[in-house]
Amino acid sequence: MSNTSSGYRIKFISGELAGRIFSIPDSGILIGRARNADIRPGGSDIAMEHISLLPQKNSVLLHSEGNEGAWVNGKKLSGGKEQLLTPGDDVRIGKELTFILESDEKAVRLNTSSVPDVSEDATEEITEDGTHEKPEDGDCTRYASAAELADLRKYSLNEKRRRRTVLITGFFLFLFIIAGAFFYTELQQENPITWPGEVSGKYNDGEFRTEIEPGGKCLVYYPRCPATIVKTDQNNCEILTALGKNLDVPFHLVFTVNTLPDGFHIRRKESFEQWRKKVSEQNGFAFLDEPRQDFYRPLENGIPYYRIKYTRQDKKIRWQGYASYMRYYDKELVLLREVPANHFWRSDRVLQRFGAFVVAPVMVSRYMEIPEIQMKESSTHLLQRVSLELRKNIAIAVWADLDLMLRTLMIRAYETQDQVLISAVLPLWLEFRDKQQVWYSRNCLAYQTCKASGNMEEMSRIIDECLRRFPSPDDHRHVKIMKNIWTLEDD
16 A cells, blocks of 8 residues: 555444544555455455545545445445445445545655765764864864764764664553553453343333324333433434443434325335435435344234344434334334444344334234225225125135225225224224134144144145235244244244
8 A cells, every 4th residue: 555645544334344444545445355455354245356446536436346346325336337435425345344435634645754864974074194183263173082983983873772772662562551451441341232131130121102003002112221311202202321231332212103194005115115215315324234024023913024224424423223114004113223333343233132112912913014905895895795704714715805805994994084984894803813813823733733743744734724824924924834933932
């Protein structure tokens, strides 16, 4: 690397280099696993020559080498492409190695200054016969003898050696002290970070309880400490507290509930994409991976939600964490769980283990996904059909129709707040859910019995039958069947 700084630097916020800062010289830098690379992270997801950064007049040019590509501010940059970066832009290469471009205000250009080499012989003015040359009139300078000059040279040389020894010793002593302090601090730091009370078993958690809709009961839980700040506004809350046995990592939670204008007609995936686009453009969110679907309360059908890793910058702190996105009728529920980006590397475990959100069983039983299409029959006719079928044993052939009819009726009832229709359809919806769960529980027990006896043919039949009954990946029972999990307890 050249010694001349360009005035830019990169700061790694995640991955194996998290917390490291590198100045960008005028000559640019190459990042990859090759020997000629200036920054060489490990990992098979990093190419030999992954990206290069070349300073421009008012920006830095990023060139994606080869075919690997990179992510700039959450958007994919294909291999071989280029993009100009400005301070504040974040770049991810590989699975999680992420850095931010910053202005280097302390950058200085290292210019070599020529210093005249003053020879000790310049002080010497001796004639050929060894006598002192007579000074000019008015000059009171006394010239040294040859013996005196030899002693002076010896003394000067010894002084230089002494000063050099003192400087070298002091420098290494300073490095030793700094290294000792660093390793002492690192050893004292908890890694990975734990939830307060997780080690001791003595939890002191606080709760924010709310009811989104009648029956939509849920809560946000958080560790309480002397410095905890909680702000609430109807169904929304913002909590600032701390993680770790030493309470040394700031922990920020934000829970918001928004009513969508077209909430009864737009599906969860579509509204999630709209939310992600909005916070990226308006709030500076940079998403670090693709969303993963998980479930709250995975007993029975569960409530599906999207979880995605992100980073964002507020006025003072760059945060990194997980966003959880779920729907409940025409509402969108978003939970942000975040820590300062420089602490994320040791906080990731606790953020994934403790979701900080719980839904009540009644909320699960009333939950429904917005259907792609709705039936056009009258509500009265649909109620009659549903009531008739529920009196029967519910044949497989009508399960999908029953589900669609009930969801159509539920949407009509809650969209218009028709209390008469709500009181008529809600019991039918809950009855349908109960019959589904009873049938599923019986087949789980039957599968376990067949497995114990080695009846492979009957096991295959049960799997096929269950998949026909629960075809949607938005139902946690479908997920458990696909994973060949046949227990009834929470997995």
